[in-house]
Amino acid sequence: MNKKKKIFALILTLFMVMGLGENVFAYTEDPLFIGGKLERGVSNMYYYVDSTAEGYTYLINNAVDNWVDTGYGWNPIYMSPVASNYATDVDFYAYFNDDINGSILAKTSFCDINEGYIDPMVKNWFFAKIEINDVVISQYPTDTQQGTIAHELGHAFGLDHQDLNKYSIMCQVGFGRITQRVDEISHNAINTLYN
Ligand SMILES: [Zn+2]
Incomplete structure (x- = not known):
């Protein structure tokens, strides 16, 4: 595949896959919020890193620390790592998919x-599952990988x-995200959502 084609294919496939599998990305304006939120709030979260994602533990912990302490003052976020996914709020997995559509x-x-x-x-969620695609993310610098996990x-x-x-950390890489750190608007958005 030539480089241009490859970049286009990447951009095409960088979109977030939402719960039911549909891609949600075509906005005329950028709303800050998806709609729902974490049912139990963000002030006492537990997160689990599956063995498949073990190699990302350092970057995951850095991304978590960045949300806990954004540098923009107080927010309610607190997260502790745990060794099982029982009743956790966020779980991390990695997978390998070199199918261009995936x-x-x-x-x-x-x-x-x-x-x-x-x-x-339309609904709040009990927990969220974050899946890291090894084969694609490994093509990017570690700082971008950490930014993607924060995203x-x-x-x-x-x-x-x-x-x-x-x-904005919530800008997609395919749309030219420059920062890999939580920005002030996203920090403030959390305070609005979980006030
Ligand atoms: Zn996204």
């Missing part, structure tokens, strides 16, 4: 207490894409 950097899904996928636009965490908390703002 080659997104990472995706976030939203689940109810029975682990069924829900539509995050997916933003989805897990209820934030939508900010593709018109390259300085």
Whole structure:
């Protein structure tokens, strides 16, 4: 595949896959929020890193720390790592998919207490599942990988894409995201959503 084609294919496939599998990305404006949020709030979250995602633990912990302490003052986020996915709020997995139709950097899904996928636009979720695509994310620098994990965490908390703002962590890589750190608008959005 030539480089241009490859970049186009990447851009095509960077979109977040929502709970029911549909891609949600075509905005005329950028709403801050998906619609729902974490049922139990964000102030006492537990997260689990599956053995498949063990190699990302350092970056996951950094991305979590970045949300806990954004540098923009107080927010209610607190997260502790745990060794099992029992009753956790956010779970991390990695998978390998070099099928071009499936080659997104990472995706976030939203689940109810029975682990069924829900539509995050209309319902709150009990927990979120973040899946990191090894084969695609490994093509990017580690800083971008960490930024992508922080981006997916933003989805897990209820934030939508900010593709018109390259300085937002919620801008997609395919739309030219410049920062890999939580930005002030996203920080404030959490305070609004979980006030
Ligand atoms: Zn996204």
